[in-house]
Amino acid sequence: MKLIVGLGNPGAKYAGNRHNIGFMAVDEIHRSHSAFQPWRARFQGQVSEGRLGTDKALLLKPSTYMNESGRSVGEAMRFYKLQPEDIVVLYDELDLPPAKFRMKKGGGHGGHNGLRSISAHIGPDYRRLRLGIGHPGDKKLVSNYVLGDFAKADQDWLEPLLEEIANHADLLATGQDSQFANKLTLSLEPQKAQRKGKPEVVGERPGRPAAKPKGQSHIRQARQPKPTAMPKSGPMADMLKKLFRGD
Template identity: 40%
Template sequence: MEKQDFIIVGLGNPGAQYQGTRHNVGFFVVDELARRWNASDFLEKWQAQCVSLPMGGEKVHLIKPLTFMNRSGRAVGQFYRFYKTTPDQLLVVHDDLDMAPGRIKLVKGGGAGGHNGIKSLVESLGTPEFYRLKIGIGRPGNGDVHPDFPVDKYVLGNFTDGELEVLQSRYDSFAAGIHLFLQGQVAKAMNLLNSLK
């Protein structure tokens, strides 16, 4: 049986100034997966940082687009087409303003919900029917952030120590859920990840 190529994309913005920001939570998770799976160093290819590794008979490509969030589809589309990936073999990890910080949700398809990175992916791939691992970052009004604080500045602000602690406490669950996803056990992955509040 032919090996399948899975693509796991973490959305974010390149550059040191964005490194610890809420909008870069996708990069956080992909970096953690690479560390846990003993992947080699990320290489630059097709406007992205990427690393490929074998996983249980399949091949997994971890990708961090370098095109900035609003043009994520430009980079991801090149990998998607080259590896002849199907929407079922693509998992995109990204921040979500409408969920509380640390809340996780694995879903398939749906709208972009105002997320420009997802919007760019849908335009480039020609379908919204890929999997998304949404990670809640909350909206202004969360914690000490004033409700009138601009959303664009909020997403580009750094995680607080408390938010980072919650996120890091979920890394085991991320890894376990994504492992189930790669094994084709999507319902189990959803049950595990979506039950975390």
């Protein structure tokens, strides 16, 4: 069995908050897969047991508020005798742009109170699906930002992201995190631009002589014999002078 945990704060007041994107993702998995039972209160949270593909899975939304999420997760983990690698936590990530995501296993909490609590209860070696919500740009604005609702315009990327998480959740249940990430990327960015190749440069190579133009002969012309020099004085010279004069 795999435990898929969505992080958020309980109650209608927080339902649309950016901080609750983990709840939203788990709710979408529940809606999209009819094999899951109705939600019920257990492990200090709301749980639903079912199947993703052929594998059993438990969906969990802690009711302890974000900064005490580890109490709920630890209780469910101990009851089912699970290991940290059997647990996937879905949560909001300020350091990723909206609509972006990252899969990772283990690591620190990065200042996220939900992760801080979970790591304190079960250790840091669980799997994480980080869902980007963007950053307000100023640390002083973070609290109001994460506890603020998604804007109407955000639905253009939020709804497709949640739907594709649900469509490929069976890969999370079987521990195929890399395949899950690949499927999600292909679904959300099908027209991802390919790097254009540089045009081939035609020209002379350095250190080599330039090629001869087409049509130019490569055959060397035969050397012409040098004319024999005429003697300037002596009997032979006198004879030749008389011959040329016609004497």
